[in-house]
Amino acid sequence: MSRIVFFFQEAFRALRRNGAPTLAAIVTTVVTVTLLGVLIPIFQTTQAKSDEVRSELNIQVGLYDDATPAERQQLQGELEALPHVESVAYISKAEALATLRSEMKDKSIVDSLNTNPLPSSFEIKADDPANLKTIETAIIPAGANGQPDPVSPIVNNIFDRQQASEEIEQVTSALKIVLTVITALLIVASLMLIGNTIRLSIYTRRREVEVMRLVGATRWFIRWPFMIEGLVVGFAGGLVAILVLWLGKLTIVDPLKGGDFDFLSAQDTMSFPLLVGILFVAAVLVSTIGSGITLRRFLKV
Numbered sequence: 001m002s003r004i005v006f007f008f009q010e011a012f013r014a015l016r017r018n019g020a021p022t023l024a025a026i027v028t029t030v031v032t033v034t035l036l037g038v039l040i041p042i043f044q045t046t047q048a049k050s051d052e053v054r055s056e057l058n059i060q061v062g063l064y065d066d067a068t069p070a071e072r073q074q075l076q077g078e079l080e081a082l083p084h085v086e087s088v089a090y091i092s093k094a095e096a097l098a099t100l101r102s103e104m105k106d107k108s109i110v111d112s113l114n115t116n117p118l119p120s121s122f123e124i125k126a127d128d129p130a131n132l133k134t135i136e137t138a139i140i141p142a143g144a145n146g147q148p149d150p151v152s153p154i155v156n157n158i159f160d161r162q163q164a165s166e167e168i169e170q171v172t173s174a175l176k177i178v179l180t181v182i183t184a185l186l187i188v189a190s191l192m193l194i195g196n197t198i199r200l201s202i203y204t205r206r207r208e209v210e211v212m213r214l215v216g217a218t219r220w221f222i223r224w225p226f227m228i229e230g231l232v233v234g235f236a237g238g239l240v241a242i243l244v245l246w247l248g249k250l251t252i253v254d255p256l257k258g259g260d261f262d263f264l265s266a267q268d269t270m271s272f273p274l275l276v277g278i279l280f281v282a283a284v285l286v287s288t289i290g291s292g293i294t295l296r297r298f299l300k301v
Helices: 002-017 019-055 069-080 093-103 107-111 129-139 162-203 206-214 219-256 259-265 272-299
Strands: 059-063 085-091 121-126 155-158
Touching: 002 019, 002 219, 019 162, 019 219, 019 272, 059 069, 059 129, 069 085, 069 121, 085 093, 093 107, 121 129, 129 155, 206 219, 219 272
Parallel strands: none
Antiparallel strands: 059 121, 059 155, 085 121
16 A cells, blocks of 8 residues: 555656646647547537438339329339338328428418429338439339330339439548548547657656666556556546537537537437546546556666
């Protein structure tokens, strides 16, 4: 017990004696943890929203107005049997008009129509948006003459949303790759930055370590005070970073939630307490373990 007290006393004495390197290590930890605390939610929110947009992509198969209920039922069974089809929903002419009316700002345009120009249709969702083109080809394949030959005579056309689907697919895929690379680079840069700062702090005291080794101190006897210093630096830096993130959440994120900025409250994202908990533990562990590992080269006397 007395040895543990001694280690803590030595660690805090060294922290006071080496104020500049200690402050640099704390500031480095604050900056890196804060950056990670901002980027991780952005990455999660963007990924969740892109998945949400992709899940809404579908194919709509327009039907002729004279299609009978029996023909519609038969076609629905054929569509549900196609590969990669997740669900098939029938949309009547009235439902299509009601949907159009709800999406338009000027309701009078729809109200002024004497007849319903919209066809009934089947809305088809794929198991993966990337398979929409395959499903479309299966519904209207090319016939022997090279012309489109629908699987059923009641199929009028397929609403052309393929270009928009492909663009959304490309954008969301590229966005995921870019954010993943940025997050990985930031994590690596953060670890290297904290490690270099700790190494600089230990380098300024290399003579002290060499003297302790020469007088017979064991490696772990020397290492423990430095690891405790790393723990304190990580604790202080993590605490300040969490305070900064909490203030940012209260003053920036929370007021923007809802309305036009509802993207900030995407589902399936990590909760704020869990995020700060992980970041805090990571800051303490990286600083503590980093101090112990960095010290190894100075223990070879």
